[in-house]
Amino acid sequence: MSNKVILTNISVYSLAHALVDATGAATLFAIVALGQGDPHNLFQLIIIYDVIAFSTQPVLGLLVDKFKVPAQAAALGMLLVAASTLLMQTPFLAIVVAGIGNAIFHVGGGVVSLNLAPGKATLPGIYVAPGALGLMIGTLIGKSGDFIAWPFILLLLGSAALILMIPRLEIAASRELPGNLRWFETVILLLLVSVAIRSIVGLSLVLPWKSDPVLLVALTLAVVLGKALGGILGDRFGWAAVAVSGLVISAPLLAFFAPIPAIAIAGIFLFNLSMPITLVCLAEMLPGKGGFAFGLTTLALILGALPTFTPLRTLTGQQIFVFASILVSVATLYVGLRLYKGHFCDRMPLRPYRTHSEEKE
């Protein structure tokens, strides 16, 4: 696949990702802002939207994998998200349509990003990263009460058309998974537990300074950069080295220094480095099932998020809980990556660097 095709695809899908997440968030918050403004309603809408958008992705991913239609799925998802902005008179229906559209887009785009450079975390990281930026922009627009649907609809329709027009990727042929299948479920389970724990921590952190718009933008950029650079650095320096060290350093920063914006923002950046690495490792465990792998990570995210929607949040927000959770996440991720490297890896170099003399040999 030529670099031009890769660059075109990743640029279009990344921007579309930000747009889809922005529209979903704007619709969600605008429903309340333009209506009663009851914060309880917003909380419930968020739960319904999140559960639908995240939990349905494994099944939708399987369908995308089976029919090999990631671009069409992404375009359909964008159309559904656009349609949801016209259904705000019926909030429940609008949220359901937006959630399903969001899920279909994410698995479609996820499959494309995973297949642009199979076995590499760089491009999936770049695809996933702008979502946080879209969420922030959409949330601000929705809350402002100035949400107007048609610009979003036009942008979504234009992006959907672009996705269908750009050169399609060649879906990599499903390769055999090398190695001892005895550890198959263990590796997948460890990676998913790591994702779920990170979800609990991410949603439990109390960052009171987020109300400052400048700091909110800085925080969002830290998430975006963390996810984007996590893949690049992981491919360069080794997945385990980047993901595990990032999480280890982030643990004390997030657990004990969350009230200090500069330290917490650095912690959030490091915390997000592991995201694309976990995703790609899982996709490598399931060759030819990129959509399913992508969906499994979002299922783990929503399972991890569920306790934070309940009164248990008072527990999960405790400093010691955050610290211990991140360390457990580190342990599961480290063991998962080691087992993957030892038993299944046929692409990841055992040592990311080769000395000059080794290369000569």
Add this chain to the structure above:
Amino acid sequence: MKTGFLQLLGVILISVLPARIVSLDIALPPTDVVPPSTLLLGLSLGVLAALCGLVVVVALVAFFVLRAIKKNRATKE
């Protein structure tokens, strides 16, 4: 005026916290029938159960798909 099912769901939203039912009657046309509180409670619990059920069902499907993938690969070997 007859209230459709989706309209009704648009009006009713569930709360995770117990004993709290919140109305979401946003920009909806006024209805001349107020649903009885038991119906509201039932629908609220129904939506909550549906969401939890959705997550559980998808998790089970994912589990069985993973087992099938492993079995398929083991057979090939």
